[in-house]
Each structure stands twice: as structure tokens, then as C-alpha cells.
Amino acid sequence: MAASASEPTHDVIVIGGGPVGENAAQYAIQGSDRTAALVEAELVGGECSYWACMPSKALLVPAAVRSLAQHMPGLGEQAPLDVDAVLARRDAFTSGWDDAGQVAWAEGVGIEVVRGRARLAGERTVVVGDRTLVARHAVVLATGSVPAEPPIDGLADALPWGSRDATAMHEVPGSILVVGGGVVACEAATWLAALGAHVTLAARGGLLARLEPEAAAAVEQGLRDAGVDVRLHADVQRVRREAPAATGTGHVHGGAVTTTIDGVDVTTDEILVATGRRPATGDLGLETVGLDAVAVDGRQRVAGVDGWLYAAGDVAGRWQLTHMGKHEARIAGEVIGRIADGGHAHDVVGVDEDPLTQVVFTDPEVAAVGITQAEAEDAGIRVERVAIDLAVAGTSLARDDAGGTVIAIVDADRDVLVGVTLVGHGVAELLHAATVAVAARVPIPRLWHAVPAYPTASEIWLRVVEDLRRQRRAD
Known part of the structure; x- marks a missing residue:
């Protein structure tokens, strides 16, 4: 590949x-006195700030608070959630889909925000509209991911x-019918049901396949208890819609x-597809630098390029979680x-052995770090x-239905x-x-x-080590 002739x-x-x-x-x-350009085609702050982490958690928290109140004697009868108030609070956390605050932050730390869709155009060269940007040191790909829609008959036409x-x-x-069994599907089913929708969830396999089986089973039971019609190992065969209309997001x-699911028709007001995402590399110009895909090493350097191209987040293909990205x-x-x-690059410790952390904000929550038994x-x-x-003094005092694992x-x-x-x-905070x-x-x-304070939920760590010590004595 030829180096750019531009300064x-x-x-x-x-x-x-x-x-x-x-x-x-x-x-x-x-x-340093180095300069950076941040190129964004939509809103600075990205998916997390406006369409994922922040709004989803804002929608889930009111339901979690109500659930806590329902299991705390003395708080009285709990009214249904006020949908307008919940959505208004969600809007506040997304800044009304206005990125002025994010832009001000970027500019305040010396980053130039460039509006438009960017495309690689050779070594260290990026084209944005009619503007050509050239990097002295590096280009970083942080384009995230896009939904992967399954090839179901009639699905795309149903909008x-x-x-x-x-x-x-x-x-x-x-x-609403939620198609999928991953984190997005389970969380969306949770808040939709809490806000009054009749929810059917259809998953091609089980739920949360990458987590421990007990976690998936607890989330499934929680959804069923919330009134969700959960259908596992379901074959979604065909979708038909009366008068589909592009009415706008949301x-x-x-x-x-x-x-049609397993040969039986299910009619709903809406259908939500949450069947995974794929790296957003379409029309990114990878071919101009000799690539057809993005693969990175432990220091985020893109393989096949001579040291100037990096990738991080969903587009790098390792994890699809904001905090890991x-x-x-x-x-x-x-x-x-x-x-x-x-x-040198090796002066910086890479991510090769860093453990994955994740939380599923369902009811009950699932929080996990590292690998499962099967993966080990x-x-x-x-x-x-x-x-x-999970029931120790701290968790039992926090709510009456303090069960868990x-x-x-x-x-x-x-x-x-x-x-x-x-x-x-509430295990996310543990x-x-x-x-x-x-x-x-840390050695066992x-x-x-590491003595936990009493009475707190952290006492579970003492119980884990005690149980392990008992097992060893028994062996």
C-alpha cells in the first residue's frame, strides 16, 4: 500500500x-501537545449514550426499585409505573438525544470533532465528505457494531x-414479540413487561447461552414471573404485517x-428483533489498506497493517460491551x-488475560466475571x-426475597x-x-x-471461601 503524499x-x-x-x-x-480528530456520523457519545447502556438502564431501574419496594414490609401497596415519568427520566439521561455536552467535553480536552461518515483511503488517510484527514501517528477504528437481522421470511418487510x-x-x-435470547432481548422483555406490555419472547435456543446454566434458569423464571410468555428453542418461521409504516424510531x-412460531401464529402490535450484532465495517474502506476484516492483537493493533492502524470496541471483534471496549x-x-x-508498544500491558466482566440487568440480575465452568x-x-x-444477613436485610446464587x-x-x-x-454492585x-x-x-463488613452482602465472599475450605477438608 502506498503512503499518503499529503501532510x-x-x-x-x-x-x-x-x-x-x-x-x-x-x-x-x-x-502532550498531540492533536486528535474524532469523526462521528451521528451523535458524539455513540450507541451507549443514546440507544443502549444509558437509556436501557434508565428504563430498568424504576422496575427494580418497584420490585424492591414490593418485597419490603411497611411500604404499602405499589402502584403501576408511571410510563410518562419513566420515559421522561430516560430522556434526561440521553440529554434528549442532543450531543452538545459530549462535543463540549471533547473540545475541552483538545479533540477536534469532525462530523460525517469516515472512510479509509490509504495509509494513515481518512476521507470525510470532501475533506481528507491524514494522521501523523495512528488511525483508530471505533465504529462499533450494527444489528444482525436473521433471515426470516417477511421480517424485513414488516419493519x-x-x-x-x-x-x-x-x-x-x-x-410485543421479542425475538432473541441474549442480553438485549432479556433486558428489553424486562422493561417492556414492567411498563405494561404483554410480552412474548421467542429464542432459537436457550437464554443467555454464554452464562452459567443456573443464571439462565433464574432469568427465565424471573421473566415468566413477570408475565412474559417465554418460548425456548423456538422456530420463528414467517412474519406478516398489516400496513407497515416507517413511523420513526420508537x-x-x-x-x-x-x-408464525413452530407452526402457530402469534399476533402482536409490534415485533422487536434482538438477535445479536456484527462489527460495523461496511464501507469503511478496509480494502484501501489491504484488509477484508479487522483482527487485533492484545494491544489493539490491527493485523496486516504496518503499525499505524488500531481498533477497539465492538469493531475489534473481541467483546461487545461498552466497558470492555x-x-x-x-x-x-x-x-x-x-x-x-x-x-514501545510492549511498554503497555495488553488485554490478553484480562477477564471479561458483564451484567444482565434483569430481575434477578446476573453479574459475571471471568470464565464459566464449561469454558474452564x-x-x-x-x-x-x-x-x-446468596442469602446472608446483608442480603436478607435488604429485601425479603433475597434468594440467589x-x-x-x-x-x-x-x-x-x-x-x-x-x-x-442488586448483585451488579458486588x-x-x-x-x-x-x-x-488473589490466592484463595x-x-x-479479606474480611467482609457485617451485615453487608459482601459476606458472601467469606461464605464462598469457607465452602471451598469445607470441600477440601472433605476430600
């Missing part, structure tokens, strides 16, 4: 202005809802939808900055497994935790203790000396 316009160019791109640009230039419609909805459908897209972006930015200052065994690890009830996966040869899954109400233990490879004998 550099910026030290670093980041394609994609979501949280991943923001972090990559910030870390690449902070503490189904995608995840953006569900998080940015302006009206709650009376009834509005019902026409008349009634009839979906931001972690990759921070590493990419630090590597770029270190090299620009005359150092597939990796040849000699596993010790602890599974205990903690599953700990131990590498018996190294005597360290390699995976933890927590299932129960996850980071597990993350520290897994990431730092040392973990026993």
Missing part, C-alpha cells in the same frame, strides 16, 4: 465518536423494531404483526502515546466449583478464582470485588483474610 492534519484520527472512540482519542493525546426503537420508544406497545411501525480504547491510546513519545474445562483447567445461596470457579492447580457468577437482586480477585489472581488462602 499530516492530526497526530491521531479516531473513526467513531462513541465512548470507545472518545477514550482512544483522549488517552492518545493526554499530557420490525431494533434495539434503538426499544430504548428510545415513545409509546409502549400493547403487545413508534409502532404500522398495523398488527402476525408471526473502553478498556481496549484506553490501551490503544496509551500504546499510541507511548510510541509517539519514542517508546474446555481450556484444560482442573476445576473446583462452589455454588452457594453465587458460583465460583477455581483453578485448583493455581488456587485462584478464574470465574464468578452472581445471580440475585461484581467488582470478584473482578479484583480474578484479575489480580489470602482471600480468606
